Amino acid sequence: MDNQLPVVSIRDVTKVYNAGGGDRVKALDTITLDIYPGEFVSLLGPSGCGKSTLLRLIGDLIAPSTGTVLVNGKSAHQARLGREYGMVFQQATLYDWRTVGKNVQLPLEVMNYPRGQREARTQKMLRLVQLEEFDRHYPWQLSGGMQQRVAIARALAIEPALLLMDEPFGALDEMTRERMQMELLSIWSQTKTTVVFVTHSIPEAVFLSSRVVVMSARPGRITGIIDIDLPRPRVFETRENSRFFEKLTEVRERLRHDEVKVASS
Amino acid sequence: MAVAQALELEIAEKPENQRWRLALRRALAFLAVLLVLCALWEGYKALGAATQDKVPFTSLSLPVRADDKSMPHLWSIVGALFKPVQRGKEEILLVFLLRAALFTWREAAVGFVIGSLIGFALGVVFVHSALLERGLMPYVVASQTVPLLAIAPMVVIWGSRLNWPAWIAVTIISAYLTFFPVTINTLRGLNSPEPTARELMRSYAASNWQVLWKLRVPAALPYIFTALKISATTSVIGAIIGELPSGIGDGLGRALLTFSYYYITGPEKLYAAIIVAALLGIVFTFVIIQAERLTVPAQRRLAE
Numbered sequence: 001m002d003n004q005l006p007v008v009s010i011r012d013v014t015k016v017y018n019a020g021g022g023d024r025v026k027a028l029d030t031i032t033l034d035i036y037p038g039e040f041v042s043l044l045g046p047s048g049c050g051k052s053t054l055l056r057l058i059g060d061l062i063a064p065s066t067g068t069v070l071v072n073g074k075s076a077h078q079a080r081l082g083r084e085y086g087m088v089f090q091q092a093t094l095y096d097w098r099t100v101g102k103n104v105q106l107p108l109e110v111m112n113y114p115r116g117q118r119e120a121r122t123q124k125m126l127r128l129v130q131l132e133e134f135d136r137h138y139p140w141q142l143s144g145g146m147q148q149r150v151a152i153a154r155a156l157a158i159e160p161a162l163l164l165m166d167e168p169f170g171a172l173d174e175m176t177r178e179r180m181q182m183e184l185l186s187i188w189s190q191t192k193t194t195v196v197f198v199t200h201s202i203p204e205a206v207f208l209s210s211r212v213v214v215m216s217a218r219p220g221r222i223t224g225i226i227d228i229d230l231p232r233p234r235v236f237e238t239r240e241n242s243r244f245f246e247k248l249t250e251v252r253e254r255l256r257h258d259e260v261k262v263a264s265s
Numbered sequence: 266m267a268v269a270q271a272l273e274l275e276i277a278e279k280p281e282n283q284r285w286r287l288a289l290r291r292a293l294a295f296l297a298v299l300l301v302l303c304a305l306w307e308g309y310k311a312l313g314a315a316t317q318d319k320v321p322f323t324s325l326s327l328p329v330r331a332d333d334k335s336m337p338h339l340w341s342i343v344g345a346l347f348k349p350v351q352r353g354k355e356e357i358l359l360v361f362l363l364r365a366a367l368f369t370w371r372e373a374a375v376g377f378v379i380g381s382l383i384g385f386a387l388g389v390v391f392v393h394s395a396l397l398e399r400g401l402m403p404y405v406v407a408s409q410t411v412p413l414l415a416i417a418p419m420v421v422i423w424g425s426r427l428n429w430p431a432w433i434a435v436t437i438i439s440a441y442l443t444f445f446p447v448t449i450n451t452l453r454g455l456n457s458p459e460p461t462a463r464e465l466m467r468s469y470a471a472s473n474w475q476v477l478w479k480l481r482v483p484a485a486l487p488y489i490f491t492a493l494k495i496s497a498t499t500s501v502i503g504a505i506i507g508e509l510p511s512g513i514g515d516g517l518g519r520a521l522l523t524f525s526y527y528y529i530t531g532p533e534k535l536y537a538a539i540i541v542a543a544l545l546g547i548v549f550t551f552v553i554i555q556a557e558r559l560t561v562p563a564q565r566r567l568a569e
Contacts, residue, residue, distance in 0.1 A: 056464075059468055061464050061468065080467075080468065081470045086468075087464070087465065087468040089461045091459075091461060093459070093461045095480065095484075096565060097484075097486070097561075098483075106469075107469050109479065110469040110475050110479070111469070138564070
């Protein structure tokens with residue numbers, strides 16, 4: 001792994017909101033992290049730990065206060081202009097005047113793909129998320145889980161090397177959520193895309209990830225990185241495996257350790 | 266899997282017959298209100314006749330006299346529509362008024378289109394430049410607080426100095442009333458997409474132009490149509506008022522003015538003209554509502 005170039009390389013990044021103002025907030029404090037091709041990395045922590053901020057820095061939706069973020073060896077800004085990643089938010093954020101198919105086509109339209117290619121790619125992606133029959137439906141005709149699958153298809157439509165996901169299953173019920181996790185792993189194994197996944201659910205992070213980055217709040221810091229060496233493919237029974245529970249405990253201890261530190265300081 | 270998906274799918278479309286039933290119910294409600302209004306009118310007249318225009322059991326006068334000169338019977342208003350406009354002329358009042366309405370509507374429609382385009386353009390400029398919005402918005406608001414009665418003659422005088430045909434001045438006045446609601450609602454609509462919807466476009470490195478046409482304008486359409494429905498009626502009012510100082514004789518403005526001169530001898534004619542003027546605004550608004558139905562799906566329309 002170490003001899004490969006990282007897809008995401010974060011060096012000494014800090015992010016301060018309202019710098020100079022009275023309500024100055026240090027959201028991220030000297031973050032350094034490398035993410036390698038084909039990895040599934042979760043950013044896990046309590047709310048306010050800056051995990052979404054970190055994801056937005058990788059996507060160049062906001063700029064760091066200090067430090068550098070490289071994506072595919074280029075600056076995050078250059079990578080965004082080169083459309084090198086796909087993004088999925090907590091809300092599906094589908095445009096409700098567009099059909100499911102037209103929503104998936106949106107990034108391809110922006111990139112001026114010819115129509116035939118757009119439609120072929122859309123069919124492929126809808127097949128990947130098992131929604132090919134819903135091409136002509138409107139977003140409001142779909143359940144929350146289906147809408148989020150459309151959002152994933154849209155993010156993958158440009159076949160990016162990197163997929164950024166900001167609590168994508170946070171608004172779903174538990175049953176739908178577990179099914180979506182399985183589907184996401186199946187998509188990930190088919191596309192070989194590198195995934196950076198923000199969540200505050202410990203079981204979700206452990207079940208999905210190859211590495212879990214544990215973060216603490218105020219200021220946002222990385223307090224530990226835990227390798228999840230559970231065998232793949234991960235299946236429903238993985239959640240009942242004793243190794244799974246060991247990993248859950250390890251992550252939970254890591255998070256709790258920080259809390260104790262914060263409480264006593 | 267397919268069964269599970271079918272179960273997951275919430276059917277949002279209404280069946281065809283249910284839509285018809287809804288339309289029928291709306292039409293019936295409209296008719297019911299119309300009947301109540303007619304009953305109130307005639308009831309008031311009957312009351313006035315019975316009490317010699319006094320509030321019952323008191324010596325107080327009714328606010329409006331109920332005799333046939335002040336409030337003609339509804340049937341005499343309808344009857345007047347089918348009598349000649351003037352003695353010795355063949356054309357009946359209805360045809361005369363409809364022709365005047367069509368003439369006025371043409372002026373209003375041109376003003377409506379020009380005003381809407383200007384309103385939309387201002388909204389687009391303002392959403393891209395906070396500086397221009399801050400600088401110009403006070404004047405946009407102020408433009409609507411100046412009485413139209415003061416502006417209309419001015420526009421007419423300038424128009425005649427420039428040797429424009431009279432209808433152009435009327436159109437400008439109509440556009441002047443139209444653009445304001447369109448500007449305000451376009452701006453609101455263009456700003457309506459949630460932050461993540463904009464971040465999504467940013468993640469695609471979309472140009473401002475693409476963000477405008479693929480996100481902001483489609484999101485704004487329901488807001489713009491709300492403004493267009495308001496503007497459809499105000500453009501007609503603008504055209505009628507504009508006709509008065511410009512000396513245009515073929516439109517509703519002159520008809521209303523003439524019939525109010527002869528109110529004492531034929532009040533039915535003025536009421537008939539008022540009804541036709543109101544109908545013109547309603548029909549114009551209805552046309553806009555139909556256009557909205559064709560472009561904006563029901564789930565996205567703002568409450569009517």
